[in-house]
Amino acid sequence: MDVFGSFALLLAFVCALYALLGGIAAIFTRHPLLIKSARQSGIAACCLIFVSTLSVVYLFVTDNFSVAYVASHSNRDLATFFKVVALWAGQEGSLLFWCFLLSVYIFSVLIAYRNKHGELMPYVGAILAGVQLFFLTISNFVANPFKSLAVANASGGLDYLARADGSGLRAVLQYPEMIIHPPNLYSGYTGFTIPFAFALGALLARYPGEKWIHLTRKWTMIAWCFQTIGILLGAHWAYAVLGWGGYWGWDPVENASLLPWLTGTAFLHSVMMQEKRGMMKVWNVWLVFITFFLCILGTMLTRSGVVSSVHAFAQSDIGGWFVGFLIIIMAVCLGAYFKNRDYLKSENQLDSMVSRESSFLFNNLVLLVACIAVVSGTLFPVFSEWFTGSRISVGAPFFNKVNIPLGLLLLFLTGVGPLLAWRKTSAESLRRNFLWPSTMGVVGMVVALASGVRDLYALVCFALCTFVATTIVVEYYRGARVIHSRTQMNWLSSAVELTLRNTRRYGGYIVHFGMVMIFVGLAGQAFNREVQKEIPVGGTVNIGPYELLLQAMDQKQEKNYVAERMIVEVMKNHKPVMILFPERRNFPAGEESGTMVAIYSTLLEDLYVVYAGVNQGSTVPTIHVFLNPLVKWVWFGGVVVVLGTLVALLPSRQAVLVLAGGKATEPAAGFVPAVQSPVSLREGHD
Amino acid sequence: MKKQVKFGVGIGVILVSMGFLAWMGYGESKTYYHTIAEIETLKGTAAAHRIRVGGTVQPGSIHHVTGRTDFVLLGEGKSLLVSYTGNDPLPDSFIDNSQALVEGRITADGHFNAEHIQAKCASKYEAAPGEVARPAPAKS
Helix, strand or coil: CHHHHHHHHHHHHHHHHHHHHHHHHHHHHCCHHHHHHHHHHHHHHHHHHHHHHHHHHHHHHCCCCCEHHHHHHCCCCCCHHHHHHHHHCCHHHHHHHHHHHHHHHHHHHHHHCCCCCCCCHHHHHHHHHHHHHHHHHHHHHHCCCCCECEEECCCCCEEECCCCCCCCCCHHHCCHHHHHHHHHHHHHHHHCHHHHHHHHHHHHHCCCCCHHHHHHHHHHHHHHHHHHHHHHHHHHHHHHHHCCCCCCCCCHHHHHHHHHHHHHHHHHHHHHHHHHHCCCHHHHHHHHHHHHHHHHHHHHHHHHCCCCCCCCHHHCCCHHHHHHHHHHHHHHHHHHHHHHHHHHCCCCCCCCCCCHHHHHHHHHHHHHHHHHHHHHHHCHHHHHHHHHCCCEECCHHHHHHHHHHHHHHHHHHHHHHHHCCCCCCCHHHHHHHHHHHHHHHHHHHHHHHHCCCCCHHHHHHHHHHHHHHHHHHHHHHHHHHHHHHHHCCCHHHHHHHHHHHCHHHHHHHHHHHHHHHHHHHHHHHHHCEEEEEECCCCCEEEECCEEEEEEEEEEEECCCCEEEEEEEEEEECCEEEEEECCEEEEECCCCEEEEECEEEECCCEEEEEEEEEECCCCCCEEEEEEEEECHHHHHHHHHHHHHHHHHHHCCCCCCCCCCCCCHHHCCCCCCCCCCCCHHHHCCCCC | CHHHHHHHHHHHHHHHHHHHHHHHHHHHHCEEEECHHHHHHCCCHHHHCEEEEEEEECCCCCEEECCEEEEEEEECCEEEEEEECCCCCCCCCCCCCCEEEEEEEECCCCCEEEEEEEEECHHHHHCCCCCCCCCCCCCC
C-alpha cells in the first residue's frame, strides 16, 4: 500500500503539472481541447490525492510500522479512531492532509463550474493547479509520508526495517478537539485559495464586472467559517488540555491562524463596498491576495518552526520551500496587478465621514492594523535579527496593548456600521437609530460598575456589548414588526421569516451577535483568579465562593495510558456542588505524560482545576485552581457565529413583498404606511 | 478636500495611538534570545534584559525545592544553572534530556531565574526533524 500511495502521489504531481502548464497553454491558444484536458487533468490530480491520502490512513489502521511516518506517530494500542486522525499528527501527514483538503475545494470548483465562465475558468484552473503543485512537490520530494524506515548499513546501502511497534501519538494530541481542530483550520487555510484564484484569475483575464466577487462570496464565507471554528477549537484545546488556565497565549501558531482570519474578515466586509458602490477594487483584490499569502505564511509558521524555536531555519527543511513559494505568490500578484491595474479603477469616492462606506473603511483599517501588529509581533524575532543582529521576542503585553483597544473599536463599528446609510447619514436617522442602543450601552456600563467591575477596558467592553446587542435587537424588531403587522404571524415566526428573506443581512447580524458574546467572554479575562497549593489528602483550598476538598487520589489503567487522578469535592458556600477528577496521564509508548483538566463550567464562571503533579521532595500533590469568569460565552458565541454564517450562506427566500434587494425594490410610500421601515430606507443593505 | 482631511486625521489618530501602545507593549515584554555560551559574556544593560535561552536539561539535575525548581541547562558545551520560580506548573514534557526554553533574568550571583518554561521532549522529535512542537506553554 505504501508503494501504491506513493505512486498515486507522484502521478498526482504529474497531473497537476499538466493542469498548470496545459492550462497556461490553453489560455494563450484558446484551444477547446487543451482547455478541457487541463481541467480534466486537474480533476485527476485531485482524485489521485484522495487515493494517496486514503492509503496513508490505511497504513495507519493496519499498523504498518515499516513506514517512518506511521512508526513515529502511532502504536498498536492506539484506538483505531486515533490511528485515522494520526494522519495529521505530524509534518508529512499534515502537509498531505492540507493538500487533500485543498483538492476537495479544487475538485468541487472544477466540477461545479465545468461548463460555466469559459473566459475565467482556465485562469482559475491554472492558478489552483499551481498552488496544488507546490504542495505536491513538498509531499513528493521533501516531506514524503510514505518514506520507509531505513538505516544505513556497513556497505553504504540502506537496510529496510519494520519496527514491532510505533512510538505513539503525542499525548497532547489525544483529545477530541485535536481531532476536529486541524481539519477545520486547514479547511479555512485551504479554502481561501478559491477566492484567491478567482480574484487573480479575474484580474489576469480582465474579467468584466464584479462577477468574481459574487462567485467567490460563498467560498470565502465557507473558508471563513472553517477558520473561525478552527481558531476557537484550537483555543478550546489549549484551554482544556494545556492546563495553564487560559485559551489564548499569543503563541506563534495561534497567531498564524488569526492572521488570515483578520484579513478574511476585512475582505468579507469591504467587498460590499465594491458590490454596492464600485469602490475599493484595488483594496479588495489585495486583501484576497494577502489573505492567501497569510494562509501560506501561517502554514509555514506552524510547520517549519521559524519562530517558536531558538534556532531559526536550522531545524527545518521545508521553510526554504515555503519562502520560495511566498516570493512566487507575491511576484505573480504584483505582476498581475501592475499589468492590469487600470481594470481596477474605482467608480465612486467617499462622500461622508458618517456613512456606511466610512464605517467599512475604518473596519478594514482596524482589522489591518491588528493584522500588522500580530504579524510584526510574531515575526519580531526574525526581523530584529535581520536589523539589529540580536533576536528579540515580544510577549502577550505587546499583543494585548494593541489588540484590546482595536478589538473594542471594531466592536463599536459592529454596532454602528450596519445602521449607517450608504453615502451620507442624516442627523435625524442617527438620532432615531442610536437613541436606544446608546441608552442601553450606558445602562450596561452602570450595571457593570454597580456589580464591581473597575477595569476600564472591561467596562467599555460591557457597555459596547450592550450597545451592539441592542442595535441588533432593534433592527430585528423593526423588520419583524413590518412582517408581523402585515401577515399577522407571531413575533418569532416574523423574525424567522425576516431572516430567511434576507439571509445575508440577518445572518450577518447573527454573526455580529455571536461576536458580542465572544467579547463578553474575553472581557471576563480581566477578572481571572488563580491559586496553586500543595494539599495532602483531606486538605482544602479556597478560591472565590468555592472550597475544594481533596478527598483521595487514585490510579486508573487504560489501554494506552495510566491515569493518576485527584478526587476533588467542590463546595460552594459550604454546600457540595460536584466532584471533579483532574488527571495526569502517563503514556508509556512515547514516555510522555499529559494533563487532563477538570472544569466545572457555568455561564458565570469556570472553575478550572489542574492536578499539577507531586512535589518530589515532600510527595504532596499540588493542585492549581483557576476561577475564570464568563469563559463559556466565548464558546457559545462561537457557536452563534457559525450558525449565523450558515444562515448567511442560505439563499434568500423570495418574498412577495421584497424588503431587501436592489434599488428597484424600494417600497412605494403608500405601501408601508406610517411604518417607515429603516430596513427599506437603505438600499441594498447587507 | 475637507473630508479627505477628516479621514486622514481619523486614520492618523488610530495609527499613532496604536503605534504608541505597540511601543509600550514592546518595552514591557521584549525578551532577548541568547545561547548559553553568550550569557556568560553579557555585561551591563545587556545582562539586565529579559532573556530567553534554550538548551537540554541535564539528566538528574532537576531538583524540586519548596517554591522553586532547580536544574541545569546544557548547550554548546556550556552549562547554566536555572531556578524556576514561576507560578505555573512545570510542563509535562519537562523531563531529563528534554529541550527547554526558559525565560527570565540573570541574578546577581550568576544563575538564571526563570519565570516561564517551555519544554519539548527530545526523543519524540528525532524521528521527525522538521516537526515543530506546539510547546506546552507555561503561561501567565
